[in-house]
Amino acid sequence: MKREKERGGTxxxxxxxxxxxxxxxxxxxxxxxxxxxxxxxxVDGLRPLVDGDKLLPAIGQTALTFxxxxxxxxxxxxxxxxxxxxxxxxxxALSPSLEFLRALPAASLVPVAALVLGYTTQMKLVVVVLxxxxxxxxxxxxxxxxxxxxxxxxxxxxxxxxxxxxTKILTPALTPAVLLGVRVAAPLALIITLLVEIVTRVDGxxxxxxxxxxxxxxxxxxxxxxxxxxxGFLVNWVVTRAETAVSRRMRGTT
Amino acid sequence: xxxxxxCDDLAVTLxxxxxxxxxxxxxTLAVEKAEFVSILGTSGSGKTTLLRVLGGLLPASGGTVRCxxxxxxxxxxxxxxxFQDYAHSLLPWRTVRRNVALGIEARLPKSERDERVDEAxxxxxxxxxxxxxxxxxxxxxxxRVQIARALATRPRVLLMDEPFGALDAMxxxxxxxxxxxxxxxxxxxxxxxxxxxxxAVYLSDRLVVLNGSPADIGLSLEIPLPRPRHQITxxxxxxxxxxxxxxxEALGHTVGEPARG
Numbered sequence: 001m002k003r004e005k006e007r008g009g010t011x012x013x014x015x016x017x018x019x020x021x022x023x024x025x026x027x028x029x030x031x032x033x034x035x036x037x038x039x040x041x042x043v044d045g046l047r048p049l050v051d052g053d054k055l056l057p058a059i060g061q062t063a064l065t066f067x068x069x070x071x072x073x074x075x076x077x078x079x080x081x082x083x084x085x086x087x088x089x090x091x092x093a094l095s096p097s098l099e100f101l102r103a104l105p106a107a108s109l110v111p112v113a114a115l116v117l118g119y120t121t122q123m124k125l126v127v128v129v130l131x132x133x134x135x136x137x138x139x140x141x142x143x144x145x146x147x148x149x150x151x152x153x154x155x156x157x158x159x160x161x162x163x164x165x166x167t168k169i170l171t172p173a174l175t176p177a178v179l180l181g182v183r184v185a186a187p188l189a190l191i192i193t194l195l196v197e198i199v200t201r202v203d204g205x206x207x208x209x210x211x212x213x214x215x216x217x218x219x220x221x222x223x224x225x226x227x228x229x230x231x232g233f234l235v236n237w238v239v240t241r242a243e244t245a246v247s248r249r250m251r252g253t254t
Numbered sequence: 255x256x257x258x259x260x261c262d263d264l265a266v267t268l269x270x271x272x273x274x275x276x277x278x279x280x281x282t283l284a285v286e287k288a289e290f291v292s293i294l295g296t297s298g299s300g301k302t303t304l305l306r307v308l309g310g311l312l313p314a315s316g317g318t319v320r321c322x323x324x325x326x327x328x329x330x331x332x333x334x335x336x337f338q339d340y341a342h343s344l345l346p347w348r349t350v351r352r353n354v355a356l357g358i359e360a361r362l363p364k365s366e367r368d369e370r371v372d373e374a375x376x377x378x379x380x381x382x383x384x385x386x387x388x389x390x391x392x393x394x395x396x397x398r399v400q401i402a403r404a405l406a407t408r409p410r411v412l413l414m415d416e417p418f419g420a421l422d423a424m425x426x427x428x429x430x431x432x433x434x435x436x437x438x439x440x441x442x443x444x445x446x447x448x449x450x451x452x453x454a455v456y457l458s459d460r461l462v463v464l465n466g467s468p469a470d471i472g473l474s475l476e477i478p479l480p481r482p483r484h485q486i487t488x489x490x491x492x493x494x495x496x497x498x499x500x501x502x503e504a505l506g507h508t509v510g511e512p513a514r515g
Binding site: 151 | 309310329331334337343345346357360403407
């Protein structure tokens with residue numbers, strides 16, 4: 001129980017410096033400043049978006065791209081990673097290419113994807129899926145490669161079918177690795193989602209943020225930034241909690 | 255009697271870092287029903303390889319492997335292997351009960367499954383720990399869970415790969431006696447791989463020694479000690495000591511010289 005508290009307690013106290021900083025900004029900031037408007041003006045800056053019914057759909061679009069992209073990346077990364085890790089020759093043959101593709105900066109994909117797919121939701125998805133796949137694929141590959149041979153022999157000697165070997169042994173055994181990959185991939189996917197929206201202005205929070213910046217609505221920019229920050233914090237918190245809980249259960253450590 | 259499980263002129267060659275490695279050559283072994291046969295050998299002599307081939311987990315490179323007169327390709331039904339590495343063989347996300355049910359849950363209705371699991375856990379004396387997770391149990395208990403999981407499938411042949419190799423001497427002795435009781439109760443055929451001479455002589459009806467590289471069977475020895483056997487009295491019998499002496503010799507130890515590490 002004690003341990004639970006140590007690990008899972010919300011770090012409210014840790015946010016104190018940030019809150020102090022915002023407070024200081026509020027007290028000393030000039031409401032007319034074009035660069036650093038104080039926090040109280042941010043809400044007013046967001047009001048036109050709320051009234052025009054633009055903010056929630058934009059958050060929805062961003063969330064949809066992010067979740068859909070991350071889900072596709074999880075499935076693709078887990079399946080391909082498992083297959084690559086299961087075979088020594090395939091692993092050796094593909095590893096250099098995989099390492100190169102992983103190191104490719106995700107942002108540089110945006111122009112190529114926009115060129116091929118145009119300014120569409122599909123383009124956004126492709127740009128999010130590609131970089132988010134690598135962490136999941138690579139952790140899953142390593143986990144599959146280092147899986148104990150005894151764990152794979154056990155269901156065979158007990159006469160389990162190929163399907164049951166996959167669902168009852170392989171899937172639970174690799175789930176912690178997949179979630180570890182997701183934990184790395186999720187913040188990355190959110191960053192790329194916002195980035196591609198800012199650059200291409202196709203829907204979402206990033207597009208609104210980019211538009212606000214172009215129109216010198218600095219209070220609105222800060223307001224949107226705060227929303228993006230909270231979104232990122234929530235995503236990270238949920239994924240970390242899920243990963244910790246599941247891997248503790250699956251690995252059976254106390 | 256027809257042998258339950260047998261191999262004839264078996265050869266196994268595995269790929270190694272510098273070309274193929276010949277592990278076994280010309281191994282012929284036939285195990286009768288309800289017999290307890292031990293395979294002894296120094297480490298790296300191919301004992302585990304032989305057991306894996308008999309269990310259908312590794313294909314033979316030459317010769318034939320039969321289970322009840324049928325050539326095998328893959329693990330035959332009713333032949334279950336128990337591994338030395340119990341920690342990796344038990345599923346940490348399943349309770350003891352659900353671990354033991356792993357081999358039968360897809361084939362049997364729930365009521366019968368529960369009955370079999372209870373029966374198997376009773377045989378190894380762990381019924382009261384059924385709802386625990388395996389990683390909360392001691393090493394000896396975990397190995398008993400693995401044995402119970404094999405027993406729940408009601409195997410005709412139990413292949414055991416140094417099952418007590420990682421356990422301390424006292425736990426080992428008590429599990430040896432438990433295994434004898436289980437075999438008496440179920441009439442299961444047991445092939446038992448070990449590098450422990452005392453253990454092999456104490457448990458077996460017959461033992462074979464693998465030696466050479468590639469290995470073949472160097473010594474095949476009947477153990478006519480009366481059953482039930484007892485940890486103290488059996489091991490004090492002159493015929494036990496005589497058999498033990500012969501096995502040590504077959505493994506390359508010579509009398510009069512100090513043993514080398």
